[in-house]
Amino acid sequence: MTKHLLLSGAFGLGLMASALPAAAQSCEIPVGSVLSITGSMAAIGKAIGDAGQLAVDQFNEAGGVAGCNVKYILRDDQGSPNVGVDAAKTLVEIEKAPVILGAIQSGVTMPILTSVSVPGKVVQISCCSSAPTFTQLARDGGTGGYWFRTLPTDRPQGVVMANIAKTKGYKKIAVIHVNSDYGVSLARSFKAAFEKVGGTVSSVTPYNQEQASYRAEVNAAMQGDPDSLFLIAFPADGATALREWISFGGSQNLLLSNSLRADEFVKSVGAQYLTKAEGIDNAQTEGPSVDAFNKAWAAKFGSAPNGPGLHTMYDAAAVALLAMEKAGKPDGTAIRDNIRAITTGDGEVIFPGPDGFKKAKELIKAGKPIRYEGATGPISFDQFGDVTGPYLIWGVGNDGKLTVVDKWDKTRVADAIAEIDK
Template sequence: MRFSTGLRTAATVAITALMLAACGGDEGGDDGGNGGAGQQADAAKGNGVLEFGYVLPETGELAYLGPPQVEALNYAVSQINDAGGVLEKPIPDVVGRDEAAQEAVATQSADQVLGAGVDAIIGAAASGMSLAIIDKITGAQVAQCSGSNTAPTFTDYDDGGYYFRTAPSDVLQGPVLANTIIGDGRSNVALVARADDYGRGLMDATKKSLEDSGATVALAETYDPKSTNFAPVIQKISNTNPDAVAVIGFEEGTQILQGMLEADLGPDKIGVYGADGLRNTDLASLVSKDDPGRLSGMKGTAPASVDNEEFVSGLQKFAPDLAELQFAPQVFDCVNIIALAAEQAKSDDPREFAPEIVSVTKDGEKCGSFEECKQLIADGKDIDYDGVSGPLDFVDAGEPGQASIEVYTYNDQGKLETVGTEQSKLQN
């Protein structure tokens, strides 16, 4: 998938920032080379200009999620600037770097973006990559917002009040995945998930909901996502003789699905399900290049991405080459709630605006765009921003208390289709 001009521009800005940070590090004395970045970041706080950076996948197993998230970020910035900017000043070009599905790269990227003096960072996309950099970002008292972190781990994470996410916790997605499986008449389910916070969190939430509904979970197994041999996983699935299998993974999930097809465990024989990590317009052709239709009937769930037609139309006009839309609405909302919080706080300093982020998403006068909400704030009103990904209504942990979860499937030609959406709310 080809990246847009905006992404290439952001990458160029990021490289420039890296060079500047490296030069500053040479003059850092006994601070180990990190003092320059910290001084730049501190200097930017409260300078009257809200500045964004990102750490998102440009390469690696989630590279297909990079373009929709980066373009959604740039689209939000363009709309905000068209509405007069934040604190009456335009948001500058976004500084961005690659998370690359590697903790070491993500950490280095976070250092580089922080070194550019940003006030807020969008990302990372993968929960594991955010866990690798969250302490670095929030410890610098810079706001972090992810549109695609779904691991339950973040709900109670000690982030000092600087981490937020517009993607719902898998505590909300799990019940919808379970209901989808049970709704298809399946009752003996095998669950396999990558051995990380995302995989374990969604597997546990799905398992609980399945069992609460009376289904049998015949297998709940995690696997090493870096493995080169998934035959043992396929054998364990086969040994349980399930009538449904849910694969909770990323790119490596294509190999598991290939192995299932070879073992006669495809969707023509049993129920086959995925989640947001496998929701990919190209999945069927990646699994079975010569016959994508072999994945026909596979279903899955993901935070809703295509419900808002006005947003989708506007984004596709802004980025005509964009093919994938997953998590674009959630990233768009990340940018808007940060910008609105800065307006509410009358400051671009994260120490001032981060405490306002939860409040701009609930318990006020409803508004659906930055321009509309900004005017209400100027009029002295409390606002309730309803995002393009749905009503956010953040809980105190800085995440949605409810969510729209999409149910998707692959048709006879292996094309991705949306079956519908379901609402899911946190239980008190």
């Protein structure tokens, strides 16, 4: 059994490529990924990287891409735009990767897209960047069609959370948000929607990442006697801010963003303080494609795939690999031009996993169409590279475990947005 050991980034992360038939061992195709593995995103970044690795491993098990082994090269952006751009440049200019998966934070993803991916004619697919600025950039022709993401934009999240706040009877909500494209846009979307349904946002307070304390921000947010808090944060900083909010007597009527759906966050804050909290995350439609990923993840890692970005990262990698297989070569423009061909239409349905990818390769070789249904369910990219999707509402049980308390399908989300837009 032949395996390739890669050291990616300063932290020296070892990644292993799966064994392949001899024909696939004679060449390698790099697929780059830029994610936040250290810093405030460390609690979720590594697992998201594992999801991308799983897709690559399974594709290699099915025979690789165009007869070549796929080499997954993961680089740490450390939550810094400058570090992220440097990592992406290395992937494109030195490693010759035709695809970049990432980043997580919109503020890191955007400069990679505009400084590296678009000029280099490299496809970039993000699992986790939801800021609406990407849609506007694509609308203005600034992405060249090389941009895609496998999760919806921020606006639907804001609308859904506003409806939940109204249903729970909250009247005056304080918002604390990470000072990034993601945090600013989600806070703005929530505020507009909550005010439209009759609520009041008492304050909107930004915070900068990786600070030892957020007492000043918490004190500012508590002015005006809010009856609840919407916290838009990443796990490490979010836990620090919320502990201080609670210690200062802040309400435990809590709404939490998708990026806080992590066991590490719950443990750091204390489950006893989160029993009234409800958060949002991207959901998956129920069906065999989702089950295939969930079972594969559990078999590989020994736990259910609970956490932000896992399903969407797997699909980002799978879409890139299938499009590359159909293109027949590791060329960014050719991959771009085949992404919609393998996700829409009346082709034979392909599910996640080695068997599904092997079937896809055989059909593509025979000149037959395929349609990938992934870890998130059916995928359809619009002209700007965006997708729509359902959401789940999560909570924390008395035992400290993350639970799903409700689901919003695409129709329910669309109806809520239509009501806001009246």
